[in-house]
Amino acid sequence: MPLRPVIRFPDPRLKEPAALVTVFDAALRGLAADLLETMRAAPGVGITAPHVGIPLRLVVLELEPGAVRTYVNPVLDRISRETICHVEGSVSMPGVTAEIERFAQVTVRYRDLDGAELIEEATGFHAVCHQHEIDQLDGVFWLDRLSRLKRERAIARYEKLRRA
Template identity: 35%
Template sequence: MAILKIARMGHPVLLRRADPVADPTDPEIHRLVADMAETMEDAGGIGLAAPQVHVPLRLFVWRGGAGNVIALINPEIEKVGEETESAWEGCLSIPGLRGSVPRAARIRFRGVDIAGKPVEGEAAGLAARVMQHEYDHLDGILYPMRMTDFSLFGFTDELSRAAARAGEGEKA
């Protein structure tokens, strides 16, 4: 396994629609998934899409609820219902920044795993948010493109300091 270089905002691979994976069982795809999992772990992320490691293919990995890394190949995602939630997001391709992003509260997903077996289900909460974020990468969309309030966008350390100051003010 290997740690892969993460593409940063501005690189063209992040702005194009990724290509479908022809054969999910190909050993090269297995190697890519393993390397992506290791890269995600090393970078402290909870999700990583193939375009983020300079590979324009439709697959992503994320850390599931039990802590295991899950890969979804050639995914399709659709929202369930009209409810949306806004929450803070960061991205390994946009280091040091965070923003509040509105997303569907619940989603339905389907795709295949590295054995080529169909995978499908529904997700809510953090899992739904991570999957939508990574899926966006497959379509050339970065989270700031989804933001509706840029007053809720900034450097992680500045946002943390502001939150701490606000918390101190509430205690007084």
């Protein structure tokens, strides 16, 4: 399970939609294991295959130590009207965070690593993580959810960190 290099903002691959996974095999399970180790090393609580330059719809979340969940081809089935604000960041832009408004509850339809279709309901931080990672699979980087002014400030902070 090697660590994979995380691509960094503003790499244009972070803005490309990921392709559906169609083959559920040992290579997919290996990629999921690599993503987990890469995410832990970053560190982070969520990562997608596009974060390591592989344009596939694969997400790994570990919101609590040891509670690893893998989502293949996830999509939002239902969303609540209620919203919440949460501080977000990215393994592709370490050291920079900002508060983003998201739906408070979501229902996610996805496949597991064997291809079985599943449905999961999530609230609060878990719901925020699903939306953040599915956005990434759709080519929507988290900065895109900020106002122009907040986005420019976040980018300036990141550039300052990179120079330091």
